[in-house]
Amino acid sequence: MTRKVCVVTGSSSGIGAATARLFASQGWNVLVNYSRAPEPAEAVAAQCRALGADVLVVKADVSQDADCRAMAAQAQARWGRADVLVNNAGATKFASMKDLDALDADDFHKIYAVNVVGAYQMARAFAPLLRLHPGAGIVNVSSIASMLGTGSSIAYMASKGALNAMTVGLARALGPDIRVNAIAPGLVETPWMQDGLGPGRYEATVQAYKARAVLDAVISPEDVAQTAWYLGVHATKTTGEVLLVDAGLRLTKA
Ligand SMILES: NC(=O)c1ccc[n+]([C@@H]2O[C@H](COP(=O)([O-])OP(=O)(O)OC[C@H]3O[C@@H](n4cnc5c(N)ncnc54)[C@H](OP(=O)(O)O)[C@@H]3O)[C@@H](O)[C@H]2O)c1
Numbered sequence: 001m002t003r004k005v006c007v008v009t010g011s012s013s014g015i016g017a018a019t020a021r022l023f024a025s026q027g028w029n030v031l032v033n034y035s036r037a038p039e040p041a042e043a044v045a046a047q048c049r050a051l052g053a054d055v056l057v058v059k060a061d062v063s064q065d066a067d068c069r070a071m072a073a074q075a076q077a078r079w080g081r082a083d084v085l086v087n088n089a090g091a092t093k094f095a096s097m098k099d100l101d102a103l104d105a106d107d108f109h110k111i112y113a114v115n116v117v118g119a120y121q122m123a124r125a126f127a128p129l130l131r132l133h134p135g136a137g138i139v140n141v142s143s144i145a146s147m148l149g150t151g152s153s154i155a156y157m158a159s160k161g162a163l164n165a166m167t168v169g170l171a172r173a174l175g176p177d178i179r180v181n182a183i184a185p186g187l188v189e190t191p192w193m194q195d196g197l198g199p200g201r202y203e204a205t206v207q208a209y210k211a212r213a214v215l216d217a218v219i220s221p222e223d224v225a226q227t228a229w230y231l232g233v234h235a236t237k238t239t240g241e242v243l244l245v246d247a248g249l250r251l252t253k254a
Helices: 012-027 036-050 065-079 105-130 154-174 191-197 199-212 220-234
Strands: 007-008 027-035 057-060 083-088 138-141 178-185 242-245
Touching: 007 012, 007 065, 012 027, 012 036, 012 220, 027 036, 027 065, 036 057, 036 154, 036 242, 057 065, 065 105, 083 105, 083 220, 105 138, 105 154, 105 178, 138 154, 154 178, 154 220, 178 220, 191 199
Parallel strands: 007 027, 007 083, 027 057, 083 138, 138 178, 178 242
Antiparallel strands: none
């Protein structure tokens, strides 16, 4: 039987890389995508190949519709199918919540272009391929920031709120052929937060997170990958859902 195909945007690092590796370890072929430096993407591709996957590495900026369509054309030419699309690529600007002057319209547009429009363009470009085989799924990587009003900036949390709403809209639009769900992770141990906050603030944020989360933990990229695997492959009667993976942060310790 032909191997199934998982397309993961932003898979040269963090959550996307862990997701590509997990699908590869389960006997799937994977498309690894990045938008800037090729070396990390090639390293992830090598790990996936070592797990037995055929891998396409594609440089594409998901905010550019032509790039999304070119990615779909490459998947079509290589495998003639796509079974799961994980819209994981994300953008933000770290800006103080209390300083409304720290963000301007251009910041909002740049963040929305990747986090919202990018996911939309990818869904549109890949829908014809996803429809070819029953059970196909799209998984959008959102954030708990959309629900708590926390995170790197107001523009970021608003973009992830829009992504949650779009998840429901796309679930209606693409059913019954394609299920569309989202994951809302809490703090995940990736370069995203490490680089964004810097070493001292990052460690303090991790400790503060653990102090509030009922499970006394932060999230690993592999935790999110496992949820993408569940929603993309196994949750055959679930669509339009936004699933928290937050180690119980939202419950807050008593
Ligand atoms: N880390 C957290 O605490 C956390 C929490 C909740 C949600 N999330 C979400 O999880 C997702 C992944 O974050 P991460 O923590 O794994 O970050 P990461 O380690 O910084 O990885 C981000 C990935 O996205 C790629 N990327 C960025 N802009 C892109 C674009 N326009 N087109 C294609 N690829 C692009 C990056 O590659 P290039 O550098 O080559 O572009 C990289 O592969 C994001 O959507 C983020 O909002 C993260």
